Amino acid sequence: MADIAEPEDAASDHDYALSNEVVSAVHLSVATGDQERLRDLLDPLHAADIADLLEQVPTGERREILLLAPDVVDGEVLSDLDESLREEVIAFLPQEALDEAVRELDSDDVVDLIEDLEAPQQEALLDALEDADRAAVEQALSYPEFSAGRMMQREVVTAPEHWNVGDTIDFLRAHDDLPEQFYHIVLVDPRHRPSGYVTLGKLMGSRRDVALADLLEPSFRTIPIAQDEGEVAYAFNQYHLISAPVVDDSGRLVGVITIDDAMAVLDEEHEEDILRLAGVGEGRLSDSWLDTTKRRFPWLAVNLVTAILASLVIAQFDAAIAQIVALAVLMPIVASMGGNAGTQSLTVAVRAIATKDLTGENVWRVIRREALVGLANGLIFAVVMGIVGVVWFGLPMLGVVIGVAMVVNLVVAGLAGIGIPVVHERLGVDPALASGAFVTTVTDVVGFFAFLGLAEVILL
Amino acid sequence: MADIAEPEDAASDHDYALSNEVVSAVHLSVATGDQERLRDLLDPLHAADIADLLEQVPTGERREILLLAPDVVDGEVLSDLDESLREEVIAFLPQEALDEAVRELDSDDVVDLIEDLEAPQQEALLDALEDADRAAVEQALSYPEFSAGRMMQREVVTAPEHWNVGDTIDFLRAHDDLPEQFYHIVLVDPRHRPSGYVTLGKLMGSRRDVALADLLEPSFRTIPIAQDEGEVAYAFNQYHLISAPVVDDSGRLVGVITIDDAMAVLDEEHEEDILRLAGVGEGRLSDSWLDTTKRRFPWLAVNLVTAILASLVIAQFDAAIAQIVALAVLMPIVASMGGNAGTQSLTVAVRAIATKDLTGENVWRVIRREALVGLANGLIFAVVMGIVGVVWFGLPMLGVVIGVAMVVNLVVAGLAGIGIPVVHERLGVDPALASGAFVTTVTDVVGFFAFLGLAEVILL
Numbered sequence: 001m002a003d004i005a006e007p008e009d010a011a012s013d014h015d016y017a018l019s020n021e022v023v024s025a026v027h028l029s030v031a032t033g034d035q036e037r038l039r040d041l042l043d044p045l046h047a048a049d050i051a052d053l054l055e056q057v058p059t060g061e062r063r064e065i066l067l068l069a070p071d072v073v074d075g076e077v078l079s080d081l082d083e084s085l086r087e088e089v090i091a092f093l094p095q096e097a098l099d100e101a102v103r104e105l106d107s108d109d110v111v112d113l114i115e116d117l118e119a120p121q122q123e124a125l126l127d128a129l130e131d132a133d134r135a136a137v138e139q140a141l142s143y144p145e146f147s148a149g150r151m152m153q154r155e156v157v158t159a160p161e162h163w164n165v166g167d168t169i170d171f172l173r174a175h176d177d178l179p180e181q182f183y184h185i186v187l188v189d190p191r192h193r194p195s196g197y198v199t200l201g202k203l204m205g206s207r208r209d210v211a212l213a214d215l216l217e218p219s220f221r222t223i224p225i226a227q228d229e230g231e232v233a234y235a236f237n238q239y240h241l242i243s244a245p246v247v248d249d250s251g252r253l254v255g256v257i258t259i260d261d262a263m264a265v266l267d268e269e270h271e272e273d274i275l276r277l278a279g280v281g282e283g284r285l286s287d288s289w290l291d292t293t294k295r296r297f298p299w300l301a302v303n304l305v306t307a308i309l310a311s312l313v314i315a316q317f318d319a320a321i322a323q324i325v326a327l328a329v330l331m332p333i334v335a336s337m338g339g340n341a342g343t344q345s346l347t348v349a350v351r352a353i354a355t356k357d358l359t360g361e362n363v364w365r366v367i368r369r370e371a372l373v374g375l376a377n378g379l380i381f382a383v384v385m386g387i388v389g390v391v392w393f394g395l396p397m398l399g400v401v402i403g404v405a406m407v408v409n410l411v412v413a414g415l416a417g418i419g420i421p422v423v424h425e426r427l428g429v430d431p432a433l434a435s436g437a438f439v440t441t442v443t444d445v446v447g448f449f450a451f452l453g454l455a456e457v458i459l460l
Numbered sequence: 461m462a463d464i465a466e467p468e469d470a471a472s473d474h475d476y477a478l479s480n481e482v483v484s485a486v487h488l489s490v491a492t493g494d495q496e497r498l499r500d501l502l503d504p505l506h507a508a509d510i511a512d513l514l515e516q517v518p519t520g521e522r523r524e525i526l527l528l529a530p531d532v533v534d535g536e537v538l539s540d541l542d543e544s545l546r547e548e549v550i551a552f553l554p555q556e557a558l559d560e561a562v563r564e565l566d567s568d569d570v571v572d573l574i575e576d577l578e579a580p581q582q583e584a585l586l587d588a589l590e591d592a593d594r595a596a597v598e599q600a601l602s603y604p605e606f607s608a609g610r611m612m613q614r615e616v617v618t619a620p621e622h623w624n625v626g627d628t629i630d631f632l633r634a635h636d637d638l639p640e641q642f643y644h645i646v647l648v649d650p651r652h653r654p655s656g657y658v659t660l661g662k663l664m665g666s667r668r669d670v671a672l673a674d675l676l677e678p679s680f681r682t683i684p685i686a687q688d689e690g691e692v693a694y695a696f697n698q699y700h701l702i703s704a705p706v707v708d709d710s711g712r713l714v715g716v717i718t719i720d721d722a723m724a725v726l727d728e729e730h731e732e733d734i735l736r737l738a739g740v741g742e743g744r745l746s747d748s749w750l751d752t753t754k755r756r757f758p759w760l761a762v763n764l765v766t767a768i769l770a771s772l773v774i775a776q777f778d779a780a781i782a783q784i785v786a787l788a789v790l791m792p793i794v795a796s797m798g799g800n801a802g803t804q805s806l807t808v809a810v811r812a813i814a815t816k817d818l819t820g821e822n823v824w825r826v827i828r829r830e831a832l833v834g835l836a837n838g839l840i841f842a843v844v845m846g847i848v849g850v851v852w853f854g855l856p857m858l859g860v861v862i863g864v865a866m867v868v869n870l871v872v873a874g875l876a877g878i879g880i881p882v883v884h885e886r887l888g889v890d891p892a893l894a895s896g897a898f899v900t901t902v903t904d905v906v907g908f909f910a911f912l913g914l915a916e917v918i919l920l
Contacts, residue, residue, distance in 0.1 A: 023821045048698045056822045172664040181702065182661045183643060200660035201617075201642045204632040237727055238508045240720050242641065260700050263723045267697055270730040271811060277734070278807030279800065285812045285822070289832035296804050300797060300837055304844065307796040311789050318785040325778040328788035329771050332904070335792065336767040337760060340739065344756050347738030351731060352745045361483045362516045362745070372749035377760055384764065444792070 018049045018056070026053065030061055035068045042069060047076035054089065055082050055286050063092060070097045075105040075113075083116050084284045090121055099128035106180065107136040108153040108261065115141060115150065148227040151265065152246045152255030155179040158188045159212060161195055166208030168198075181260075186245050186253060187212055194245040194253045196220050222247045225254055229265045234356070236262035273354060276432040277347065279303070302437045310335070310444035317452035320460055326393045327455050330385075330402055334451045337381060338409035338443030345370045345417020346439050350432050353425050367418050374414030378407035397458055405451035409443060416442040478509045478516075486513065490521055495528045502529060507536035514549065515542050515746050523552060530557045535565040535573075543576050544744045550581055559588035566640065567596040568613040568721065575601060575610065608687040611725065612706045612715030615639040618648045619672060621655060626668030628658075646705050646713060647672055654705040654713045656680050682707045685714055689725045694816070696722035733814060736892040737807065739763070762897045770795070770904035777912035780920055786853045787915050790845075790862055794911045797841060798869035798903030805830045805877020806899050810892050813885050827878050834874030838867035857918055865911035869903060876902040 022041060029037040042050055050072055054062050062085075066073065070093055078101055081089060090098060102110060102125050110129065114122045114137070126134050136154050143149025157178060159168050168185055172178065184197035196216040206215060221239060223232055223246045235241065236259055246255045275283060279299030283292055314321075314331070321328050349366075352358035358366060382403030389399035420438045421431035482501060489497040502510055510532060514522050522545075526533065530553055538561055541549060550558060562570060562585050570589065574582050574597070586594050596614050603609025617638060619628050628645055632638065644657040656676035666675060681699060683692055683706045695701060696719055706715045735743060739759030743752055774781075774791070781788050809826075812818035818826060842863030849859035880898045881891035 018816075018819070020820055023819070046699055048700075052817065055817065056819060058825060169664065173667075176665060178661055178665045180661075181659065199641065200664065201638055201640075204629065204660065204664070205636060205638045207633075237723055239506055240508075242643075242720065259719050259723065260702065263697055263719065263726065266723065267726060267730075270727075270734070274730070274734050274737070274811055275807060278737075278803050280804045280807055283804075283808055285808065285817050285826060289829045289836065292829060293833045293836040296801070296833065297837055297840065299804070300800055300841065303797060303800045304793070304841060307793040308848070310796070311793055314789045314792070318789065321788045322782065322785045325782045325788075328781045328785075328791075329774045329778065331788075332774070332792055332795065332908075333764070333767040333771055336770070336900075336904070337763060340760055340763045341756070343738050344740045344743075344759070347735060347740055348743055348745065351734055356478075357512065357515065357745050359478070359483070359516060360480055365518060366745060369749045369752060373753045373756065376749065376753040377757055380757065381760065381764060388768065440796075444796070448792075 018045075018052050023053065023056070026057075026065070027061070030064045030068065033068070038065065038068050039072070042072045047074065048080045050077045051080035051082070055085060059088075062089070066092050070094055073097065073101060075101040075103070075109065077101075078113055079105065079109050082284055082286060085286055086113070087117060087121065090117070090125075095124070098125065102128045103130070103133075106153055106155070107133060107140065108151065110137050111140040111150055115145065144226060146229045147225065148223045148229065148232050148246050148257060149225045149255075151229055151232060151261050152223075152225075152257045153179065154255045155182075156186055156245065156253060156256045157182050157184075158186045158192075158194075158253065159198075161187045161189055161213060163187075163212050164208065165203055165206045165210045165212065165215070168203060168212060169208070181258065182256075183243050183258070184217070184256075185212070186256070187216070188253055191251075192253050193251045194222055194247065197243075197245070199242075222251075223257060225249075230269045232257060233262045233266040233269060237266060238356075269354070273350065273432045276430065277350060277436055279436060299437075302434075303440070306437055306441035306444065309441060310448055313445050313448045314452065317448075317456055320452060320456045324395075324398075324455065324459060326389075326395065326398060327452060330389065330398075331448055331451050333385065334402065334405045334409055335444045335447035337406060338413045338447040339440050340413075341374060341377065341410045342413035342417040342439040342443045343436070345373075345414050346421060346435055349418045349421045350435065353421060353431050358422070363418075363422060367415065370414035370418045371411055372414075374411040375407065378410030381410070382406045395459070398455070401454045401458055402451060405447065405454055408450045409447040412446045413439070413443045478505075478512050483513065483516070486517075486525070487521070490524045490528065493528070498525065498528050499532070502532045507534065508540045510537045511540035511542070515545060519548075522549070526552050530554055533557065533561060535561040535563075535569065537561075538573055539565065539569045542744055542746060545746055546573070547577060547581065550577070550585075555584070558585065562588045563590070563593075566613055566615070567593060567600065568611065570597050571600040571610055575605065604686060606689045607685065608683045608689065608692050608706050608717060609685045609715075611689055611692060611721050612683075612685075612717045613639065614715045615642075616646055616705065616713060616716045617642050617644075618646045618652075618654075618713065619658075621647045621649055621673060623647075623672050624668065625663055625666045625670045625672065625675075628663060628672060629668070641718065642716075643703050643718070644677070644716075645672065646716070647676070648713055651711075652713050653711045654682055654707065657703075657705070659702075682711075683717060685709075690729045692717060693722045693726040693729060697726060698816075729814070733810065733892045736890065737810060737896055739896060759897075762894075763900070766897055766901035766904065769901060770908055773905050773908045774912065777908075777916055780912060780916045784855075784858075784915065784919060786849075786855065786858060787912060790849065790858075791908055791911050793845065794862060794865045794869055795904045795907035797866060798873040798907040799900050800873075801834060801837065801870045802873035802877040802899040802903045803896070805834075805874050806881060806895055809878045809881045810895065813881060813891050818882070823878075823882060827875065830874035830878045831871055832874075834871040835867065838870030841870070842866045855919070858915070861914045861918055862911060865907065865914055868910045869907040872906045873899070873903045 025041050114125050140150055184199055186194045187196045188194050197220050198212050198215045202215045219241060221244055223244050225246050225248050243256050243258045245253050246257055248254050281295050283295050385406055386399035386403035389402045390396050416439050421435040424431040424435055485501050574585050600610055644659055646654050647656045648654050657680050658672050658675045662675045681704055683704050685706050685708050703716050703718045705713050706717055708714050741755050743755050845866055846859035846863035849862045850856050876899050881895040884891045884895055
């Protein structure tokens with residue numbers, strides 16, 4: 001790749017990340033205040049890499065970079081910058097640099113940039129726009145957050161349904177304000193309702209007298225303007241869409257969403273799922289320790305409550321534990337195995353719900369499967385732990401107790417792992433959000449209760 | 461949307477999933493053997509939805525559907541079908557249906573379809589292809605699995621560097637075998653090395669005498685053929701690519717990767733991360749209970765070993781527990797809080813490594829932050845648990861013990877949660893794969909040791 005790479009490739013290492021050499025050189029040039037060297041280093045970088053660099057350096061150095069080279073932060077860098085840092089960077093940029101940065105962006109990127117800012121900053125950025133652009137952005141901001149209306153760009157290339165290839169090509173050639181990127185010509189009826197689309201490739205490869213109506217792509221699909229952005233991303237991935245027209249309530253064309261925006265949303269949705277499953281909420285790597293502490297605290301607090309619940313169960317059996325300390329030694333194993341098996345089922349369920357693979361159709365079959373899996377693995381680990389119990393403590397009945405408790409808890413774990421997210425989803429709560437704490441509570445409580453309860457009945 | 465929807469939209473409900481009504485109607489038509497009704501139901505469905513339907517019904521019904529309507533399974537349905545079911549469906553389809561299905565696919569889709577099949581099935585499908593297509597597929601299969609070579613399609617539209625818009629349009633119009641989907645004209649030098657690309661939109665909107673060289677897109681970037689598919693997907697997402705030429709070791713153009721394939725890989729990579737973090741490996745919803753049990757067993761076995769390690773720690777303090785049973789009641793709380801806090805740090809770290817946001821540059825800062833977060837949350841929960849300990853058991857020093865143990869374990873959890881995946885990554889092991897078990901082991905062992913050890917020193 002090296003010998004044919006564009007200049008901007010020179011700075012990125014083999015796996016596309018910002019290279020350590022560049023970062024070190026940036027440190028040096030900031031430390032020595034070498035403005036010229038800093039610019040030479042940043043200029044060839046892709047906007048996304050400059051954004052990454054700004055995210056990775058400490059706050060103080062970030063400010064020095066912005067002081068030394070404010071003009072490297074163009075609109076694209078601001079777009080690519082993590083939301084949590086945008087406010088800081090925007091507040092620190094000179095107004096002229098900011099105005100210039102915003103003016104060069106497409107309307108959908110401006111929307112993405114300013115929708116999370118505080119009102120005064122929003123106002124300042126809107127002021128930088130020309131009137132038409134400002135109206136477009138304000139219109140987009142009037143649609144619900146996380147909706148198709150916020151994702152779409154308003155610039156769409158359309159053609160009347162009766163046109164042929166020649167009409168369309170002449171029209172395109174006569175226009176010099178075509179959008180930067182477009183892939184389809186959208187056919188619209190006289191009331192501006194889209195009825196199909198034709199790819200540019202097909203258009204170029206066809207004779208001038210061919211009707212557009214004969215070149216329609218079967219993948220055509222419209223998106224309602226209020227559709228949730230996650231659903232839009234799902235549709236792009238499921239139906240292999242490249243672009244899709246967005247329509248208002250009366251079916252009129254109002255914009256278009258392209259696959260690059262859908263891919264970015266898919267990535268964000270995944271991030272949300274994985275972080276929520278772990279109880280991290282919306283944490284960013286560049287957050288301060290104080291923000292991070294605040295963000296993680298509620299999840300740990302919930303966990304504390306569930307852990308205390310489990311302890312209350314243990315406390316019911318303090319007499320048994322006082323007599324046979326082996327119970328205290330072994331009980332965390334039952335709970336831990338249940339917690340793990342529950343997390344396995346839970347994660348499969350959350351992912352399957354996200355991809356719409358877990359439905360009313362197969363949910364009972366999957367629940368039955370999870371119970372069987374719990375039973376099968378439970379039986380295997382029951383035998384293993386039964387033997388460990390006997391060998392370690394020389395108490396055959398202790399082996400039986402831990403074995404039975406293991407089977408019970410793994411079956412319950414399988415059922416809870418699938419049942420709890422399914423119920424959450426039916427109730428309209430994000431299954432990734434709260435299911436983990438519930439599942440662990442169930443497996444802890446059931447694990448301790450089954451093990452200690454059986455022990456009290458059988459061993460005492 | 462309803463009034464302008466294409467026929468295929470009629471069958472999908474508002475959020476694009478297969479609707480329950482259609483699934484119920486399919487059940488009925490299969491149960492009554494009503495071939496005609498089944499075809500009427502399946503015909504308007506998108507291939508991806510037919511694939512989902514086949515995944516969701518039980519094995520027996522899947523076979524009946526294939527018997528009643530074998531021709532609904534075209535190439536696209538096979539492509540969209542989950543890998544775990546492809547073999548079963550392929551084995552069950554009549555050879556003619558199979559041949560037809562494979563012949564209509566692009567070479568990259570055929571590669572995707574057959575790369576995971578057993579050799580005899582692979583051979584049968586290859587036999588269905590024409591010689592040229594077969595050669596293309598076999599060539600692709602010679603590249604490493606999960607590489608750019610497997611993802612790319614070989615059909616690329618190229619133009620010599622010196623051409624202008626008119627030359628290119630004439631060339632395109634003279635060709636009737638253009639690829640189904642293409643977005644860029646790739647400029648190549650006389651040795652067929654790509655040097656830039658021009659979008660079809662720019663081409664259409666420019667005068668015939670404009671040189672292609674004046675219309676180049678700044679986003680241009682080539683992909684080495686051996687590049688890992690995850691890195692390719694990352695590059696598309698990071699640099700907002702729509703398509704990228706693939707080059708061999710000598711820099712010659714060998715194919716092109718488009719964003720729809722990159723989006724599919726991004727989705728798979730995410731699925732892998734989330735499932736690996738939960739210790740589920742590659743489980744699919746349509747796997748049998750036996751396969752699922754086998755797949756989850758190793759992870760549970762690893763967890764058992766770590767749980768036993770933790771129990772060995774507890775066993776060292778059996779005398780203390782026998783004297784103060786409250787220790788047994790409270791000890792799981794310390795371990796559980798540590799496990800949760802560790803999982804929080806771990807998940808943030810795994811995600812940040814995947815997005816290349818955690819680098820040598822900021823790793824020490826993030827480690828310091830995680831330690832501080834652990835300290836801060838540890839102090840808060842130390843106070844809470846200290847009070848709980850005193851109130852519950854009336855032992856002030858027990859409150860001190862659990863408080864100190866909590867602080868120690870939450871700091872260790874933060875450090876382990878970030879340190880363990882970072883070390884894994886440096887060693888070339890997927891951080892999502894094994895980190896979870898290590899982190900829990902550390903938090904369990906440290907939690908029990910700190911709490912029980914302190915109790916022995918202070919309370920006895």
